[in-house]
Amino acid sequence: MYKPTKPSQRAGILLTLVLLALGPDAGASARMDSASSDGRPSFENCLLTRIGTQLLRCDNFTGAGVPAPYWIPEQ
Numbered sequence: 001m002y003k004p005t006k007p008s009q010r011a012g013i014l015l016t017l018v019l020l021a022l023g024p025d026a027g028a029s030a031r032m033d034s035a036s037s038d039g040r041p042s043f044e045n046c047l048l049t050r051i052g053t054q055l056l057r058c059d060n061f062t063g064a065g066v067p068a069p070y071w072i073p074e075q
Contacts, residue, residue: 049075 055063
């Protein structure tokens, strides 16, 4: 059988949910660390090169596995 909740129980549940939502982690945000002062990632200043058929920029492979065109300089 249905038993209604008391207003004090509702207030307690609501307060608990609000405290959980606004807890210490609620204001956390992520940002990318950058070596440059203008907020851009530092790897943007590196030249695009290739090793074999893989694209490479600042020791990071890029290109999602797509073969690199022949006109990009090879390391």
